Structure formats: structure tokens, C-alpha cells
């Protein structure tokens with residue numbers, strides 16, 4: 191293999207690592223999708239082969255997450271960012287109710303800013319003063335009495351804080367941005383009004399966002415919404431209101447098949463994720479403060495491990511030496527700095543073990 195062809199361990203926060211077997215299958219099928227006589231990139235979204243892929247994607251996701259028939263699955267575009275607006279447009283606008291937002295990091299803050307444009311909002315909890323390094327306890331939440339819904343971000347990708355369960359919000363429909371930890375564990379979908387995720391962190395390539403919506407909430411939307419922004423259009427047209435992102439859906443379905451058949455389901459995925467994250471957090475904890483973890487230990491993310499070194503110089507050295515060891519994309523988000531190792535579902539344990547060893551050796555050499 192030439193250097194240009196060599197694959198490294200890719201700790202990018204997103205778009206991010208995909209399972210090798212998924213890439214191989216896509217490569218195998220790229221010139222000719224079996225039975226289609228052309229590639230997935232060239233066939234109509236109304237063709238039988240694509241409709242089969244879409245049906246399989248919905249069936250596979252339903253199986254993985256045990257999605258009850260009270261909830262509808264739709265594939266959307268515009269990334270998670272468009273959901274920041276579509277959620278309040280559909281479920282808040284014109285309702286005389288208040289939408290509650292639990293702010294545990296940068297993405298939740300952005301979603302809240304969009305919701306404010308559509309109706310009454312309330313910050314139920316804000317971790318900003320503490321640098322978004324922990325999650326709230328249920329008794330800290332200040333929900334409104336006429337709550338339209340309660341919104342939270344299960345995993346804050348930039349800060350590396352993650353809910354390990356659901357906040358208790360009473361009767362308020364729970365809406366969750368699971369963009370960076372979708373399918374990392376089983377999720378009790380019945381407890382949610384809506385769950386959504388862009389694919390490019392933990393479930394596929396950029397270009398598709400999956401939403402799982404409780405059907406009764408759909409009635410809240412006004413007919414004056416722009417067509418694309420009305421969830422009912424996507425539900426009623428089976429994700430074919432406009433041309434869907436066919437390749438992204440195809441590839442995401444291959445990831446669903448990988449989770450079902452190769453990993454063996456989300457319980458197993460969750461165990462593997464806990465095992466991987468423990469390797470890095472142990473390296474942090476064993477470093478006697480050389481590595482300072484950003485998240486409070488009780489709020490640590492299994493997906494994005496964030497920490498700092500004693501100074502910027504050492505941080506740059508860490509990133510550069512790691513890259514020489516085929517450990518790539520470890521620089522933290524430009525807004526917070528430090529180091530961020532994103533260890534999504536598809537990151538093999540070998541890559542995490544190598545990074546853990548590198549951390550230990552780097553600490554010994556530089557502390």
C-alpha cells in the first residue's frame with residue numbers, strides 16, 4: 191500500500207470513521223448495485239431497488255431501536271441544524287405554550303437560539319456558567335407549567351458530556367438531539383416525543399438526518415409552514431417529499447446491517463463503547479493531572495473524550511506525535527481547544543488501545 195492509501199485511526203468528530211466492512215461493501219457495489227444494472231448514485235429514487243433500500247433501512251432501524259408503531263421514521267436533509275428550526279416550527283409556533291430547553295453544551299445553545307425565533311422558550315437548566323462540564327440532576331430542572339416539549343442534547347460533541355439516561359420531565363414530550371451518539375446504546379423510544387440525528391457522527395455519511403417522531407405530535411403544525419419544514423409532508427410521502435439523499439440512506443442502511451449482523455445489536459454495541467471509553471478515561475485518571483479531563487467524571491461521554499494538557503505547546507506536540515503514530519484528528523474543537531478523541535461505534539478497540547498506550551508514554555516522557 192502506498193502512503194496515500196494507508197488508513198489511519200481516525201478520531202475525527204464528524205464526518206467520522208465508518209466500519210471497514212461497510213466501506214468495502216459500498217466499494218464492491220459502487221459500479222453496479224446488484225439487480226439494478228447501475229450504481230446507487232445513478233438510479234431513480236422511485237426505482238424498485240431504491241425503494242427496497244429505503245424499506246430495509248426503516249425495517250432495520252425499527253428492529254435496532256425497537257421503534258413502537260406510535261412513532262414514524264423519516265429521512266431528512268439540512269443536517270441537524272435544520273431540525274433546530276423545524277422542531278419549534280412544528281411543535282411550538284402558535285401554541286401558547288412554552289418550550290423548555292436543557293442546555294448542556296454548544297449544540298443545545300444553538301438549538302435554543304433558533305427556538306426563540308418561533309415562540310416562547312424557557313431555559314430549564316444552563317451549564318454554561320460551569321463551562322458545560324456536567325449534566326443537571328433532575329431536581330435542578332426548572333420546567334414550565336405549560337411545557338410544549340422539553341429539548342435536550344444526549345451527547346454534547348464539543349464538550350464531551352453525555353446523558354446516560356433520560357432526564358425526568360414529567361408529561362412534557364421529550365425531544366432529543368442524538369446526533370453524536372445515535373445507536374450507541376438501546377434507547378427507550380416510547381419515552382420520547384422525538385429523537386433525531388444527523389448521520390455523519392455515528393451512523394453514516396453526511397447528507398441525511400433521521401428523525402423518529404411520535405405521531406400525535408404531528409397535528410400541532412400549522413398549514414402555513416413551508417412545505418419542506420412540515421414533518422407531515424415527509425411522513426405522508428414516506429421520506430419522498432423531495433428527492434431523498436439516496437446514497438446517504440443506502441450507506442446508513444449498511445451501517446444498520448453492520449450493527450445488527452456483525453456487532454449483534456445495541457446492547458453489545460453499548461458494552462463495546464463502555465470498554466473503549468474506559469481505556470482513555472483510565473489513561474487520564476492515571477496521569478496525576480497531566481491530562482485534565484473536561485467533563486466531570488459522572489457526566490463523561492462514551493463518544494467524545496475531551497481533555498487538556500498543561501500548555502498549548504504540549505498540546506500541539508501531542509497532536510503532532512500522535513499523527514506520526516497513525517492516530518489522527520485529535521485536536522479539540524476550535525471553540526474550546528484541548529484534545530478531543532471521538533471514539534464512535536465504528537472506531538475499533540485496537541485504535542483506542544493504541545491511543546491509550548500513546549497517552550501513557552507521552553505523559554511519562556513529558557510530565
Ligand SMILES: *Cc1c(COP(=O)(O)O)cnc(C)c1O
Nearest residue numbers: 269270271297347367369370388
Ligand atoms: C454535529 C452536530 C450537530 C450539527 O449537525 P449538522 O448536520 O452539521 O447540522 C448538531 N448537534 C450535535 C449534537 C452535533 O454533534
